[in-house]
Amino acid sequence: MGFLDQVYRDAVLEHARSPRNRGELDPYSVRQEGVNPSCGDELVLYLRVEGGEVAGASFTGHGCAISQASASLMTQAVRGLRVDEAKLLVERFKDMVHGRGAHPSLGDAAVLEGVSKLHARVKCATLAWIALDAGLDAEAAGKTEAEQISVDQE
Amino acid sequence: MGFLDQVYRDAVLEHARSPRNRGELDPYSVRQEGVNPSCGDELVLYLRVEGGEVAGASFTGHGCAISQASASLMTQAVRGLRVDEAKLLVERFKDMVHGRGAHPSLGDAAVLEGVSKLHARVKCATLAWIALDAGLDAEAAGKTEAEQISVDQE
Amino acid sequence: MAIDAAVLRRDFPILQRSVNGSKLVYLDSAASAQKPGSVLAALDAFYRESYANVHRGAHTLSAEATDKYEAARARVARFVNAPSERSVVFVRNATEGINLVAHAWGRSALGAGDEIVVTVAEHHANLVPWHLLAAERGVRIRGVPLGSDGRVDMEALAAAIGPRTKLVATFHMSNVLGVINPLPRIAALAHAVGAFMLVDGAQAAAHLPVDVQASGADAYVISGHKLGGPSGIGALWVREELLRQWPPFMGGGEMIRHVEIDRSTYADIPMRFEAGTPAIAEAVGLHAALDYLDEVGRAEIWEHDKALARYAIERLRRLPGVTLYGPEGEDRGGIVPFNVDGVHPHDVASVLDAHGVAIRAGHHCAQPLMQALGVRGTARASFWLHTTTEEIDRLAEAVAEAREFFGAVA
Amino acid sequence: MAIDAAVLRRDFPILQRSVNGSKLVYLDSAASAQKPGSVLAALDAFYRESYANVHRGAHTLSAEATDKYEAARARVARFVNAPSERSVVFVRNATEGINLVAHAWGRSALGAGDEIVVTVAEHHANLVPWHLLAAERGVRIRGVPLGSDGRVDMEALAAAIGPRTKLVATFHMSNVLGVINPLPRIAALAHAVGAFMLVDGAQAAAHLPVDVQASGADAYVISGHKLGGPSGIGALWVREELLRQWPPFMGGGEMIRHVEIDRSTYADIPMRFEAGTPAIAEAVGLHAALDYLDEVGRAEIWEHDKALARYAIERLRRLPGVTLYGPEGEDRGGIVPFNVDGVHPHDVASVLDAHGVAIRAGHHCAQPLMQALGVRGTARASFWLHTTTEEIDRLAEAVAEAREFFGAVA
Numbered sequence A, B: 001m002g003f004l005d006q007v008y009r010d011a012v013l014e015h016a017r018s019p020r021n022r023g024e025l026d027p028y029s030v031r032q033e034g035v036n037p038s039c040g041d042e043l044v045l046y047l048r049v050e051g052g053e054v055a056g057a058s059f060t061g062h063g064c065a066i067s068q069a070s071a072s073l074m075t076q077a078v079r080g081l082r083v084d085e086a087k088l089l090v091e092r093f094k095d096m097v098h099g100r101g102a103h104p105s106l107g108d109a110a111v112l113e114g115v116s117k118l119h120a121r122v123k124c125a126t127l128a129w130i131a132l133d134a135g136l137d138a139e140a141a142g143k144t145e146a147e148q149i150s151v152d153q154e
Numbered sequence C, D: 001m002a003i004d005a006a007v008l009r010r011d012f013p014i015l016q017r018s019v020n021g022s023k024l025v026y027l028d029s030a031a032s033a034q035k036p037g038s039v040l041a042a043l044d045a046f047y048r049e050s051y052a053n054v055h056r057g058a059h060t061l062s063a064e065a066t067d068k069y070e071a072a073r074a075r076v077a078r079f080v081n082a083p084s085e086r087s088v089v090f091v092r093n094a095t096e097g098i099n100l101v102a103h104a105w106g107r108s109a110l111g112a113g114d115e116i117v118v119t120v121a122e123h124h125a126n127l128v129p130w131h132l133l134a135a136e137r138g139v140r141i142r143g144v145p146l147g148s149d150g151r152v153d154m155e156a157l158a159a160a161i162g163p164r165t166k167l168v169a170t171f172h173m174s175n176v177l178g179v180i181n182p183l184p185r186i187a188a189l190a191h192a193v194g195a196f197m198l199v200d201g202a203q204a205a206a207h208l209p210v211d212v213q214a215s216g217a218d219a220y221v222i223s224g225h226k227l228g229g230p231s232g233i234g235a236l237w238v239r240e241e242l243l244r245q246w247p248p249f250m251g252g253g254e255m256i257r258h259v260e261i262d263r264s265t266y267a268d269i270p271m272r273f274e275a276g277t278p279a280i281a282e283a284v285g286l287h288a289a290l291d292y293l294d295e296v297g298r299a300e301i302w303e304h305d306k307a308l309a310r311y312a313i314e315r316l317r318r319l320p321g322v323t324l325y326g327p328e329g330e331d332r333g334g335i336v337p338f339n340v341d342g343v344h345p346h347d348v349a350s351v352l353d354a355h356g357v358a359i360r361a362g363h364h365c366a367q368p369l370m371q372a373l374g375v376r377g378t379a380r381a382s383f384w385l386h387t388t389t390e391e392i393d394r395l396a397e398a399v400a401e402a403r404e405f406f407g408a409v410a
Ligand SMILES: Cc1ncc(COP(=O)(O)O)c(C=O)c1O
Pocket: C030, C031, C093, C094, C095, C096, C123, C125, C126, C171, C173, C174, C175, C200, C201, C202, C203, C223, C225, C365, D252, D253, D275, D276, D277, D278
């Protein structure tokens, strides 16, 4: 089962079991919904942006272990980043789960690298990050309630 | 060229060159249009039915050698037949061009038997006969101007 | 004679494949069936020997191709016991068949205040076309619930059908619950109020014999890819006297009688509904697939299917923490949805995939049904004529492992 | 490097075939192209090794199939130089692509008094969808004539386009006359009045390089079967910012975001326009066909095509009693329509067929053009990358024999 263990590392299962930053952020700068229409999973991401920095991030919703762990890891990773840094991190995360290697700046989120081996599950991992990207764009455009995005856009 | 000569028998070419019963019948019991949408060929058939017998048949329109010869031969063959006999002859003609042999009652029209070898051209041969069948039905239903039929119905 | 799936498997080249180091156990036939070698051979031979465009040609190849294409149409008619092949229209898939009905018939026949009756267990293919129609024509859609036994609630169905009902549209076999709808009874209810009865046979046609005449349906759709045929082809059957009256859906070559620059007249059925160059080779491949199914024996396939369902239900029920959905009985075929407590179905599927066991996870294009079942999604194992009980054993073992693997999460 | 058709022929298994005792001379590529062996191998390998349904699966095969299907979309984008693959929608054929535009865009964007400009030389696929739309929405269709040189009359086109013009829909290469339309000039006229520019590339894509960005088109359709790909697949490209705004055409699985019993929301592009299980293997086969064309070299194919057209015109012109249609020049490719005086084109085709020479006869799905040319139909020889001048010699000899054979009739 080496293959499964690579995807579902202990740290991934741990984040899935006890996700960080789960719940609504109050106050938030922007609320961003994301869906994965192929499985019906839904995520709501709350972001607080202050002075060009991501001051806080949290999420609600439901999904598989990979999507929950990914959302948990993402909300940890972006905290304190400048908006442009956060957006760059999204690209690096996508690169990683598409098999192009884990950039050091991903930190703990690099435990999800194994998902690149599980082609069918890449979208589960990217949902939270694509929501982050869209949420930051919406915030920059002055929106508080962003338009729902979907990972079939990816 | 034995194969072509079987289709385009001398008698077929002769009927194509000098079709019998070409023109409008006056008076007629029913006027029946037929088209072959795959090539755009059109035929107008005029039938005079008297006392349950086909007293006369003629045609106008344009088409290939096979369709013209077939219309010419058909108008000759049905003259004097009872309506039920004429309809039976249509079935026998169709049988023949679909390769199931030429029934003796087809008479001169049996020169078209070779068309059964030229699959792509069977509809050219049947157009006049299917128009006959439809025209007789329309006449029985009391119509003078029948609704156009098409050989893709076949 | 009962099916020997272990022998039939050899007819399917892909089943020789390994996945993640294990021999492939393909339990996703309900999503799409694998292809017997005879279908691949028919496709290949057609392209190598007889390919040409159809209905247009004045040459030998074109006549051959047309004959084969039309023979496939006649074969489909025979497969569903349609009274004539003229009433069989080739489409891309079952979905397009239903959309064709919604456009050609629905847009001319339905108006504000009219009602469409469906069940909550329909595939999206039998819901979304009606949503699009409803938005345009002001039609109302009524959804009939399932009874507590997991079958369509026939009393609720009878109550939902009324004088405003113009269409009853439902599945023959559910792609989630594996249950068969009692079509003649439903058709009788529909016809009692003069409604049109459309049956989504996408799933059923692969599992049990289909007789459109006995079913009482006015229209029936199938998808070739679920029958072991190629992708890209399906068929719609409609009662001939009705189909004759429908206006075209799409416009283009082949479906015309006469065209001028700003107007056209249209061909007779079935050509009126087949605009443009059709899926020619796919029809020929579908023909081979239907031959294969009849050779194996469709009544035999259905018996095998039911036996596999019983076996799988029995086997999975023994596992702790596994929930099964759908009824049991003679109207239940080989599609088995389940959940493992506390584990998301996608995670279950990934563990199974690591063992070479291919199943589907999610809403199965039946979101309203998921809502009715009170779940977000399920895992789903689906069987076909090549499925063996040993494969179901491997499924059960892998499910047990998934539970163990995620034990800490649950 | 110039094409060596005698070598390329070996890539096409069907060209080894005899017809009526002679080696097949396939001069009907404009109706549908024959398939290189690499396409058949790609289809077969896909079904044997990677087949599964797409976009739904939680297992390895399904992920593989999805990757291959999406890679085919990206390949189509590259083939027509589209800026992104999101704007490429898979359809059954060019005809469906045009119908999709008529439904998704046309029915919401056009109303009474609006005008659609087409030319008299359009294929029915680019006329009938507008007829259906016109009947429903009260739109007016204006047909632009050909000039005396056999090209679209650009002055008449400019005059036909006005403030009410919402759509200019025309061919890239005529399937009858072999002529290329000057797309950038036409697009400039369309865009000057804010009209949408739809290009029917069904024929062109097989003969010359396509660059949708340089063409000025807002939408461009192709058919896989004319490109050496399988039947049952085609593609529609639409400028992404426009396509994003269009409502769905057909409804069903895959194209949704969320479905309730009586309403749905829809997926993003391109999925929004692909309802139901798509033509999966066909997309994979099309990918192989596009690879083949680029390997041979599309600029080279076009040079070969033009040279064959010149040769055939030259060769047929020498025969007495033969009339040729269409212009000559650098904008004329390898489609050569002709008539033999006093002989119906179907009879000509049958004589040619008896010699193994496959051509098409009739109206070529272009009845308004036939009317404009003052003929009922024509014979038509069409060439492709595997056509040799020797084959054109055989054509010319057979045409001469046809004339002799029917001499008595004429
Ligand atoms: C019951 C049912 N209806 C409709 C469909 C749609 O079939 P397709 O995607 O082939 O159009 C499916 C399969 O996905 C199905 O199982």
